[in-house]
Amino acid sequence: MRSLRRSKSSGFTLVEMVMVIIILGVMVLGVSSFVIMGTRIFVESTTVDQVLSQSRFVMERMTREIRNAVPNSLRVTKTPVSFQCIEFVPIQxxxxxxxxxxxxxxxxxxxxxxxxxxxxxxxxxxxxxxxxxxxxxxxxxxxxxxxxxxxxxxxxxxxxxxxxxxxxxxxxxxxxxxxxxDNAVSYCFFANGNIRRYASYNMFNVTQPTATQMGGDAKSALMAENIVIKDGNWPIFYTPGTLINNAVVQLTPQFEVNGQAFQYQHQVQVINVP
Known part of the structure; x- marks a missing residue:
């Protein structure tokens, strides 16, 4: 009788093993869903932060360079179709x-x-x-x-x-x-979402050169991505200076990432007294 009782009390039954496997599976599924959700939130927030950093960088650099432009050297693409560029000559x-x-x-x-x-x-x-x-x-x-x-x-x-x-x-x-x-500099906003900076190209052009004439992507630096052009609303608006007012460059680029959109409203004054 003693040996029989010992054999019955040792080990697990098949039903108990199945129940344990089911419980562990449910726990793993719940934990993994939290891990996946946390990873997704981290990746999305990192992507948004990267786009924000790029946009701030390009806006800050454009502002500084435009402010240092030779008076009356700015010109903007008149009828943009697939891109819009602003060209100017920096003061060395x-x-x-x-x-x-x-x-x-x-x-x-x-x-x-x-x-x-x-x-x-x-x-x-x-x-x-x-x-x-x-x-x-x-x-x-x-x-x-x-x-x-x-x-x-x-x-x-x-x-x-x-x-x-x-x-x-x-x-x-x-x-x-x-x-x-020295040479001219151009910042170009493209309909495909890129912002590129062009330099070290021939500045002596009667008409403002296109991105291809400036050397294309091979002679440019990618400054930012994820810009959005909607309904033909290009982000650069230039008001030439007058005898009493400085020239003003209005920058209104809009960026989108992961369904989130943010737009800049930025004015840059350019000294108009040569």
Whole structure:
């Protein structure tokens, strides 16, 4: 009798094993659903945070670069279809000139200027009193009269800038100001959701170049993604400056990610006194 009782009390029955398996399965299913939900929330929040960071970065960089643009150098795509670009020429250095060959004075191959805080790079060009984009983009730096010329040499000891030929600037700046410039920069918003920055392309274009003419994706940097263009509402609106007001660039890009949308309302003032 004792041996029989011991055999009956040891081990589990089939029903008990099945019940344990069912209970464990339900517990694993419940725990896994929480894990999956938590992972999904983490991935979605990380994606949203990444898009927010990209959008803030590109807006901040655009703002800083546009504020540092040469007066009257901005131009925006007039009839955007698949993209809209804003083009401008950054100021590499700027200061006042003391004596430059300016019309109606005779042409000369040298002038006297104040040294900018960033110095003068001989690879840059000297620009005086640009009143419209054509004064920059349609300029001929190798000509003898104009507003933009190549620089051959500069002596910080005598504050003398030298050109490789006798030149004459078309018009004097009321503030006796000159700019040192290099290449143009463009920011392009595409209907496919990308924002790209273009640089180091030929800036001397009578009409604003397209993204393909600037070199396409091979000569650009991807700045942000997930921008949305709805109903032809492009994000760049440019108001040229007047005699009493500075130029204003209105930026209103809209971004969407994981069903969430957010839009910027940003104004950038550009100094309009060359």
């Amino acid at each position: 250095a700027s200061a006042s000139y003391l004596d430059l060959p300016i019309s109606p004075e005779p042409a000369d191959s040298a002038g006297t200027v104040m040294t900018p805080s960033l110095g003068i790079n001989k690879d840059h060009r000297m620009l005086v009193y640009p009143l419209r984009p054509a004064d920059i983009y349609s300029a001929t730096p190798t000509a003898t009269i104009g507003r933009l010329f190549d620089v051959k040499d500069y002596s910080s000891d005598s504050n003398t800038v030298t050109f490789d030929r006798a030149v004459r600037f078309s018009e004097a700046s009321p503030r006796r100001r000159f700019f040192m410039v």
